Amino acid sequence: MEMDTCTAEESQQDDRQDTIMPAHTNIKDIKNKSRRAKAFVEMKREKRKKKLQEAKEKKKLAAKLGKNAPAKKQPHTIESLREKDDTMVEEEDEELEHEEANDEYASYFTKSYVPKILITCSDNPHTKTIAFIRELCRIIPGAVPKWRSRSSIKKMVKKATDKGFTDILVVNEDRRIPNGLLVIHLPEGPSALFRLSNPKLCKDIHRDYNEITGHRPEVILNNFRTRLGRVVARMLGALFHYDPEFKGRRVCTFHNQRDYIFFRHHRYEFKNTEKVKLRELGPRFTLRLQWIQQGAFDGDYEWALKRHEMETSRRRFFL
Amino acid sequence: MQSDDITWSIINKSFCSFKIQTKSQKFCRNEFNLTGLCSRSSCPLANTQYATVREEKGVIYLYMRTAERAFFPAKQWEKVKLSRNFVKALQQIDENLIFWKKYFRQKCRQRLLKITQYLTRMRKIKLGRQKKLVPIQRKVDLRIKRREEKALVAARIDNAIEKQLLQRLKDGTYERIYNFPQEAFNVRIDEEEEESEIEDEEEYEEEKEEEVETDEDVEGELEKEALEDERRDEMDSDDDDDDDDDDDGGDDEDEDSEEEHQFVADFDESDDDLEDAAERMAMSSDGDEYEEEVKGRSIVRRHPVSLRNIKSRGKARLEVEYEMPEDSSKEKVTT
Numbered sequence: 001m002e003m004d005t006c007t008a009e010e011s012q013q014d015d016r017q018d019t020i021m022p023a024h025t026n027i028k029d030i031k032n033k034s035r036r037a038k039a040f041v042e043m044k045r046e047k048r049k050k051k052l053q054e055a056k057e058k059k060k061l062a063a064k065l066g067k068n069a070p071a072k073k074q075p076h077t078i079e080s081l082r083e084k085d086d087t088m089v090e091e092e093d094e095e096l097e098h099e100e101a102n103d104e105y106a107s108y109f110t111k112s113y114v115p116k117i118l119i120t121c122s123d124n125p126h127t128k129t130i131a132f133i134r135e136l137c138r139i140i141p142g143a144v145p146k147w148r149s150r151s152s153i154k155k156m157v158k159k160a161t162d163k164g165f166t167d168i169l170v171v172n173e174d175r176r177i178p179n180g181l182l183v184i185h186l187p188e189g190p191s192a193l194f195r196l197s198n199p200k201l202c203k204d205i206h207r208d209y210n211e212i213t214g215h216r217p218e219v220i221l222n223n224f225r226t227r228l229g230r231v232v233a234r235m236l237g238a239l240f241h242y243d244p245e246f247k248g249r250r251v252c253t254f255h256n257q258r259d260y261i262f263f264r265h266h267r268y269e270f271k272n273t274e275k276v277k278l279r280e281l282g283p284r285f286t287l288r289l290q291w292i293q294q295g296a297f298d299g300d301y302e303w304a305l306k307r308h309e310m311e312t313s314r315r316r317f318f319l
Numbered sequence: 320m321q322s323d324d325i326t327w328s329i330i331n332k333s334f335c336s337f338k339i340q341t342k343s344q345k346f347c348r349n350e351f352n353l354t355g356l357c358s359r360s361s362c363p364l365a366n367t368q369y370a371t372v373r374e375e376k377g378v379i380y381l382y383m384r385t386a387e388r389a390f391f392p393a394k395q396w397e398k399v400k401l402s403r404n405f406v407k408a409l410q411q412i413d414e415n416l417i418f419w420k421k422y423f424r425q426k427c428r429q430r431l432l433k434i435t436q437y438l439t440r441m442r443k444i445k446l447g448r449q450k451k452l453v454p455i456q457r458k459v460d461l462r463i464k465r466r467e468e469k470a471l472v473a474a475r476i477d478n479a480i481e482k483q484l485l486q487r488l489k490d491g492t493y494e495r496i497y498n499f500p501q502e503a504f505n506v507r508i509d510e511e512e513e514e515s516e517i518e519d520e521e522e523y524e525e526e527k528e529e530e531v532e533t534d535e536d537v538e539g540e541l542e543k544e545a546l547e548d549e550r551r552d553e554m555d556s557d558d559d560d561d562d563d564d565d566d567d568g569g570d571d572e573d574e575d576s577e578e579e580h581q582f583v584a585d586f587d588e589s590d591d592d593l594e595d596a597a598e599r600m601a602m603s604s605d606g607d608e609y610e611e612e613v614k615g616r617s618i619v620r621r622h623p624v625s626l627r628n629i630k631s632r633g634k635a636r637l638e639v640e641y642e643m644p645e646d647s648s649k650e651k652v653t654t
Contacts, residue, residue, distance in 0.1 A: 077473065152448040197467060220483050246496050251484065257474035260467050264476055268484055270497055276481045286467060307459070 078258065083316045087227040096230070103231075104189045108238040117143040117239055118165045123150055126176040131201055133171055135283040138209060139252060139265055141216045141241050143169075153184075157296045161186050167239055171196075181287060183235060184296050191297050192235060194261070194287035201283050211267070211281050215248020216241045222255040228303055229256060229319035232289060236261075250281075259317045261287040289319065327365035335364070351382060351396070353426045360422055370416055370423045372401070372430040379408065379434055381415055381427065405435055 027043060030036040062070075074080070089096055100106065107113060117140055121129050125148075137143040144165075151159075153170065160168055165186055172180030178199050184191040202209040219240050224233040236254050244250075249269065255262045265282030291304035303318070305311075310318070330338070337349040338357050345357035351371050354361045363369050367389040371382045381399040388395040399415055401408040408431055416424045487493065 079473070150448075197464070220480060222479050222483065246493055251480065253476065253480050253483075255474055255476050255479055258466065258470040260470045262471065262474060262476055264480070266480065268480075270484075270488060273485070273488060276484045278477055278480060286471075288463070288467075 078315060081315050083313060085226055085316075085318075088225050089227055089230060096227075100230070100234070103234075104185060104187075105234045105238050108234075108242060111242045113166060114241060115142055115166045115239060116164060117167045117169060118156075118160050119143050119145045119169045119171070120148045120156070121171045121178075122173050123148050125171075125173055128176060128199075128201075129171060129173045129178045132178045132199055132283065135201055135209065136169065136171075138212050139217065139282050140239055141214075153182075153297050157184060157186065169239075182297075183239075185235065185238070186296060188296055190231070190235065190292055190294055190302065192232065192292045193290040195290055197286050197288070199283065199285040202281065205280060205284070207281050209282070212265075213248055213250065215245040215250055216243065217248065217250035217252045217265070218244040218246070220251055220253040220255075222253065224256050224319060226319060228292070231292065231302075232261070232319060254287075256319050259288065259319050261289070261319070263287065323365050323367060327359055327362065330362065330364060331359075337364075353423070353430065361426070368419070370419065370427055372412070372427045372434065374434050374438065377438060379431065381412060383415065401431070405431075408435075 027036060027039050030039060100109075108115065119133050119136055119140075121133055125133075133145050137145050156168065167186060167189075168182075168184040170182040170184075171178045172182065174180070179196050181194045181196045182191065183194070202212075217240060219237050221233040221237055224230055233254065233256075240252065249267050251266050251268055253262075253264045253266070255264070262284070263286065264280060264284050266278045266280050269277045269279075271277055289303075289305065292302040294300050294302050305318075310316070335347075335357070337347050337352075339346040339348060346355060347357040347362065349363050351363045351369070351373070352361060353363075353369075353371050359365065363371075363384075367384065367386040369384045373380055373382060379401045381401055383397045383399070384395045385397075388397075399411065401411050409428060412427050412431065413424065416427065488497065
């Protein structure tokens with residue numbers, strides 16, 4: 001700031017001619033609230049403009065370069081940040097195929113038997129559980145529902161094998177809603193306990209259960225990537241008949257996401273090769289694996305969810 | 320014996336550490352108490368001559384205390400193991416408490432009965448099934464629910480299902496069932512080829528006025544049906560070859576049929592000649608125009624249609640044949 005003062009200080013002032021009052025580089029230094037608010041709005045607008053400009057330039061660049069444009073940056077997701085697992089399986093692994101040719105479900109995949117399922121519940125089932133079991137019998141072909149009548153599971157296993165069943169499904173109940181599903185593959189097969197959550201019947205989705213036809217559904221098993229996941233996927237897939245009737249256009253999906261297996265049941269319709277229309281029928285529920293046992297409800301635990309050891313990391317999944 | 324009354328008067332009126340008082344009852348927590356209630360005759364502190372029946376780890380004993388031993392607290396209780404046989408055990412009690420008050424004999428017998436009853440019940444329960452009660456920690460449960468919701472959002476299940484179904488369609492699992500007209504495919508030689516579906520050529524032939532090389536068309540179809548898989552492999556590798564050949568205009572029968580195998584519907588739908596078709600294949604832009612024509616008028620008809628009923632086919636349609644897949648013979652379940 002230039003000042004008209006005595007000459008002695010003029011030389012100094014000449015040096016100081018260039019001094020400028022400090023500008024408010026920080027909005028928070030403005031003491032007046034209304035002015036501060038306005039400055040903030042201005043700042044935001046500027047930022048936004050800059051961002052839009054950058055995006056536009058990027059687009060232009062990409063269009064110019066065509067195929068050589070730098071690839072779009074993908075945002076991080078939990079799936080992309082998932083901890084690497086030794087047991088992750090790529091498709092068409094020779095060793096895997098070898099193992100799977102000799103495991104308990106090999107006979108299913110060689111189409112040597114038709115699965116026959118026995119569905120039961122706990123001793124005193126309530127309305128929701130009974131309705132759930134009925135729905136299950138509708139969607140799984142060859143399913144036979146029976147009352148439990150206080151039989152123990154080991155005895156049930158023996159009797160069912162004698163009668164020719166291939167799988168047992170026991171729906172466990174708590175507080176009047178189904179909350180657990182025990183899947184036992186019969187001739188000495190593995191057994192698995194799942195926690196069932198969010199069971200929704202047909203009428204909860206506002207669909208009529210009569211829409212479910214008797215055709216055998218197809219099965220989709222999505223996103224089972226580790227060895228353990230593959231075992232679970234085969235277990236669930238083997239509940240359904242190996243030969244689906246495509247003309248029925250029914251599809252049952254088990255979709256695994258972060259160790260939660262979502263079950264959905266749809267009717268599909270191909271509009272053309274690019275588009276499919278889905279109409280959800282039937283129940284939906286989610287499963288969460290608790291343990292897998294090698295025998296039919298006895299034997300070693302192949303895998304068990306131990307909370308303190310396994311749930312330590314948010315990016316670690318097992319299926 | 321005299322001290323009993325004194326003890327009782329003190330315990331009853333003022334404090335007894337074993338006494339628990341409720342609105343209607345007085346209980347005694349002493350482990351040697353015969354009835355469990357706090358009363359003058361059943362108080363072990365206030366009766367020097369006392370007897371009880373107690374069980375330890377499934378074995379039932381008779382405990383007795385007399386006035387002589389009352390001053391040796393460590394040695395005061397005499398322990399008699401009772402027989403596993405209930406009748407014998409009753410006799411044993413009667414023998415041991417032979418000159419005691421009737422009260423003690425009675426109460427001991429009753430207590431013995433109760434104990435044997437609950438022991439048998441415990442054994443029975445152990446033989447049957449036992450439910451394991453797993454406690455739920457609320458915070459953990461809430462966490463699980465929360466994560467499930469987020470996983471659901473991240474899953475985008477419908478998209479995944481659609482993708483899978485379309486993949487299956489392309490892989491040919493629905494081979495005999497869906498007839499997609501070829502125009503629906505985005506067929507470009509330059510880019511990756513999609514699997515073509517079997518055409519139902521007879522329908523097209525009926526309407527066509529200008530038939531271009533019908534026999535060859537048919538032949539091409541038949542060959543294709545016979546050697547499906549091989550053809551598919553060939554197709555991908557033969558793309559470039561076809562392109563070159565077309566440009567040259569050289570038409571070998573085999574090559575023709577291969578091309579027709581890819582573009583048969585084009586020929587049939589359009590009234591163009593082979594040459595135009597060749598031009599179209601060479602220049603993808605032409606192909607685009609053609610497809611635009613057709614795509615604009617696509618309807619999906621959902622009834623099973625017999626071949627005779629198709630009359631005017633100005634618009635492209637999706638024909639769905641509700642055929643049973645060939646390997647439909649099911650095995651009966653034999654038990």
